[in-house]
Amino acid sequence: MQKSIDVYAYLRHEKKFPLIWCAGCGNGIILGSIIRAVDGLGLDKNLVSMVSGIGCSGRTSTYVDFNTLHTTHGRALAFATGVKFGRPELTTLVVMGDGDCLSIGGNHFIHAARRNIDMTAFIFNNNIYGMTGGQVSPTTPEGMIASTASYGNREPNFDACKLAVAAGASFVARGTTYEADSLDEIIALAIQNKGFSVVEVMTPCPTIYGRYNRLGNAVKMLRMQLEDTVTVEEAAGMSPEELKDKVVTGVFHDAPRPELCEEYELVIETALKK
Amino acid sequence: MEAKLLMGNEACCEGALAVGVDFFGGYPITPSNEIGEIMSRRLPKVGGRFIQMEDEIGSMACIVGASIAGRKTMTATSGPGFSLMQENLGFAAMAEAPCVIVNVMRGGPSTGMPTLPSQGDVQQARWGTHGDHPIIALTPSTVREVFDLTVTSVNFAEKYRTPVVLLMDEVIGHLREKVVLPQKESVEVVNRAKPTCPPEWYRPFEDNKSGVPLMAPFGEGYRYHVTGLTHDEMGFPTTKKDEVDALNQRLHRKIRQGFEEIMIHESFLMEDATTAIVTYGCVVRSAKTAVLEMRQEGKKVGLIKLTTLWPFPRIAFENLSDQVEEIFVPEMNMGQLYREVVRVNHGKRVVRKISKVDGEMISPEDIMRAIKREGGSGAKVY
Structure with missing residues (x-):
């Protein structure tokens, strides 16, 4: 894919910078990837809508020069369903955090996947509730420390990608902020899928998650993403023991199927005959 | 027009369709079900869209999203669902997204009595969502008035850019009466005021005499930001006291300026x-x-x-x-x-x-x- 360097053409300048995110946060890398993917696909900014939830990731929509809607906690997909179903010509990008999407927004997530409505759902997964100070999230791995799991988290965590596949998403992939180049490509594929696409991105939170768990600074946490990650192709040849504690990246699922807005055209056709 | 035997819930749909509602998102709940059922059958015939959401939280979110995308939107529910809608009803008030919430009141508290009437949600309609927001709530007492007030609710929502609650009770929702509905052409239809300026001049939450900012639908060239956070006139989050105060005052003022028209009795x-x-x-x-x-x-x-x-x-x-x-x-x-x-x-x-x-x-x-x-x-x- 051709790389664009004109990221600034997609950002809002007036009053919006510096970013709200902490130094070392990975969210800006994901934002860069999204912009490069949108640019690479040559999408018209007027026809791109970004809908976000609440949390660190929720602020993403503030910075980009699209039609942006910053909603309530967990509800981004339900708002986005209204935007997309109300105006299907909009390319709809939905930005959520791990707690946002998988905890409070879990019901909306599985139903958006089931409907296969054409939008790309991004899960910025930093394994913790960052904005509120570091509470345990549904993706905090077992044994890790959070402000509401001071003695170590004893709840199993979700695999968001497996959940998305099971619920019916037609494109499911995972990337990391370390591998920004391949993230650009994954996001471009996800947006191109005519249906519900899920891109989970592992993003480091050195300020909160890293500090609670003594994972080192931002650079060290990014390196850990490299060390702990295997591609879906590599994972195919590994045993479950070898895969324990590894994060698998790549495209897990790419199986187009009928999309909601298109299917509704059939509803209209049938209704008009009756 | 000929006389028809109509149920209150049916008259609500007729009113909605006559005034141009073209998007309905809802979730089943007694005693409002007929409204969603009828809208699911009628909307696809007139270029509208119906979606049954996963719950009432999603229903409310979805009609706000569709409203911002330019649709005239509505949902219908009853007490327990109305409770779930409060979160995003507040969002609609803050983001100034026109929409109508029909609440066919049933017995409460809690799941109460699904098939029996009450008027228990009157104060919830006023104060159900958090924060000091204005709201409009109307209530009909005849089937014909259900039609008229559905039209008025949609028109108020569009004119004042606010959520409007149509509070029916189960008696009126399920009451059948002989009614003569007005010709569609004689129904007053108010549409939200849209900007006509070049996009770079557009200030999406800028005050004006009416206190109701011009509303650009997503996808028509005016790229801007909408948030439930307290925002400045460009729509961006703010905590500057002048901007915070201006927004809160304007939200109330735009309704207050319409009191004469809104306070129907x-x-x-x-x-x-x-x-x-x-x-x-x-x-x-x-x-x-x-x-x-x-x-x-x-x-x-x-x-x-x-x-x-x-x-x-x-x-x-x-x-x-x-x-x-x-x-x-x-x-x-x-x-x-x-x-x-x-x-x-x-x-x-x-x-x-x-x-x-x-x-x-x-x-x-x-x-x-x-x-x-x-x-x-x-x-x-x-």
Whole structure:
């Protein structure tokens, strides 16, 4: 894919910078990837809508020069369903955090996947509730420390990608902020899928998650993403023991199927005959 | 137009379609179900869209999203669903997204009595969502009025860029009456004011004389930001006190400036009345009968019908004659609007509530007995 360097053409300048995110946060890398993917696909900014939830990731929509809607906690997909179903010509990008999407927004997530409505759902997964100070999230791995799991988290965590596949998403992939180049490509594929696409991105939170768990600074946490990650192709040849504690990246699922807005055209056709 | 036998919930759909509602998102709940069912059948025939969401939280979010994308949107629910909608109803108030929420009130608290009527959500319609927001709530008492007020609700939503609650009770929702609906061409249709300036000049939440900013739908060249956070006139989050205050003041001012138009109420045989019955919804029907019967007995009773509940139509009491010594407020709750009536009468006259919370409609006899202080019915006078 051709790389664009004109990221600034997609950002809002007036009053919006510096970013709200902490130094070392990975969210800006994901934002860069999204912009490069949108640019690479040559999408018209007027026809791109970004809908976000609440949390660190929720602020993403503030910075980009699209039609942006910053909603309530967990509800981004339900708002986005209204935007997309109300105006299907909009390319709809939905930005959520791990707690946002998988905890409070879990019901909306599985139903958006089931409907296969054409939008790309991004899960910025930093394994913790960052904005509120570091509470345990549904993706905090077992044994890790959070402000509401001071003695170590004893709840199993979700695999968001497996959940998305099971619920019916037609494109499911995972990337990391370390591998920004391949993230650009994954996001471009996800947006191109005519249906519900899920891109989970592992993003480091050195300020909160890293500090609670003594994972080192931002650079060290990014390196850990490299060390702990295997591609879906590599994972195919590994045993479950070898895969324990590894994060698998790549495209897990790419199986187009009928999309909601298109299917509704059939509803209209049938209704008009009756 | 020919006369039709219509249910309140059906008339609601007819009104919605006549005024141009073209998007409905909802979730099943008794006793509002007919509204979603009919809209699912009718909307695809007229270029509209229907979606059944996963819950009422999603329903409310979805109609706000669609509203921002340029649709005229509506949902319908009842008490438990209305509770779930409060979160994003507040968002709609803050983001100034026009939309209509129909609440066909059933018995509560909690899951209460799904098939029996009440008027228990009156204060929830006012204060159900957090924060100091304005709201408009209207309530019909006949099937024809359901049609008219659905039209008015949508028009108010569009004009003032606000969520509007249409509070029906189960009696009115399921009541069948012979009605003659107006020709579609004679229905007043208000559409939100859109910007016509070049996109780079557009300030999406800029104040003006009306206090209602121009609203650009997503996808028409005006790229801007919408948030539930307190925002400046460009739509971006702010905590600067001048900007925060300006937004909060404007949200209230835009509704306040419309009070004259919004506070709908009617008087019935009030000219010489010394006793007034003040009520709304299905109870208006019983109150009218009570007024007529008591007049036959020589008692000077009149009726003030409150069509708008929020903002509370204090205008209805401002020019009330000093002759009126006593006011009775029959309600199918423990006195939710009674307190408002007390408040706006400033101690000038005795205000008594007639409460009935047994799942049955207040009858004319309940009202008459209460006014005569005879007691012995489900309706208690306090």
